[in-house]
Amino acid sequence: MTAGQLQGKRVLITGGGSGVGASLARGFARAGAEVVICGRREAPLAQVADAVGARAIAADVTSEADVMRLFDQAGPCDVVIANAGSAVSSPLGKTALEDWNAMLAVNLTGVFLTFREGLRQMPGWGRLIAVASTAGLRGYAYVAPYAAAKHGVVGMVKSAALEVARKPVTVNALCPGFLDTEMTDRSVATIVAKTGMTAEAARETLAAANPQKRLIHPDEVTAAALWLCAPGSEGINGQALAISGGEV
Numbered sequence: 001m002t003a004g005q006l007q008g009k010r011v012l013i014t015g016g017g018s019g020v021g022a023s024l025a026r027g028f029a030r031a032g033a034e035v036v037i038c039g040r041r042e043a044p045l046a047q048v049a050d051a052v053g054a055r056a057i058a059a060d061v062t063s064e065a066d067v068m069r070l071f072d073q074a075g076p077c078d079v080v081i082a083n084a085g086s087a088v089s090s091p092l093g094k095t096a097l098e099d100w101n102a103m104l105a106v107n108l109t110g111v112f113l114t115f116r117e118g119l120r121q122m123p124g125w126g127r128l129i130a131v132a133s134t135a136g137l138r139g140y141a142y143v144a145p146y147a148a149a150k151h152g153v154v155g156m157v158k159s160a161a162l163e164v165a166r167k168p169v170t171v172n173a174l175c176p177g178f179l180d181t182e183m184t185d186r187s188v189a190t191i192v193a194k195t196g197m198t199a200e201a202a203r204e205t206l207a208a209a210n211p212q213k214r215l216i217h218p219d220e221v222t223a224a225a226l227w228l229c230a231p232g233s234e235g236i237n238g239q240a241l242a243i244s245g246g247e248v
Contacts, residue, residue, distance in 0.1 A: 134175050
């Protein structure tokens with residue numbers, strides 16, 4: 001996508017204060033879009049907003065009232081990217097109901113609320129994009145709630161795509177493998193704490209899931225999101241696109 005190609009378009013990105021969200025903000029700003037980012041942590045949001053010239057709105061995607069307020073403040077958005085998410089790790093037999101509910105709330109209900117409000121006020125041409133995970137396409141041990149939520153996102157995307165198929169709107173999911181982000185840093189720390197591995201060995205273990213033997217860079221997700229907004233992508237609808245080096 002060339003610079004300025006999204007001039008006049010407004011994009012809203014949840015979880016925009018770090019990782020993939022920050023990369024998305026940079027990429028869409030370079031493409032000429034008006035960028036609005038949201039998240040729960042105001043300081044990181046402000047830092048990204050200042051760096052890319054975006055608007056920052058503090059909001060919790062698990063709160064219906066917050067999401068409705070978010071879109072009221074943002075205004076009609078042409079591109080809505082549901083990127084906010086989090087993960088915890090534990091065996092299924094030791095997973096607390098509180099953790100299960102928390103994973104579904106942020107990773108699934110948050111996407112539902114974001115997409116619902118985004119679609120309600122979409123002015124015409126539009127793109128709904130969920131940043132899901134390869135965990136939405138396969139299983140991983142010790143993250144059953146996270147995988148269940150991401151599978152739910154993929155199912156919701158497929159269903160919503162059928163509802164908008166006669167409109168100039170598409171709905172898709174991007175499913176990266178393990179990313180080189182702060183979330184993976186936390187996963188590495190958990191592995192180190194539970195196994196005694198070195199951080200380097202733990203990171204290599206995660207990278208090994210990718211046949212290319214590397215972590216996915218956030219900018220690769222951004223490139224895919226920009227492609228879904230570019231001319232020629234109109235027929236890509238209801239898809240869960242793996243960005244995983246061939247893992248799935």
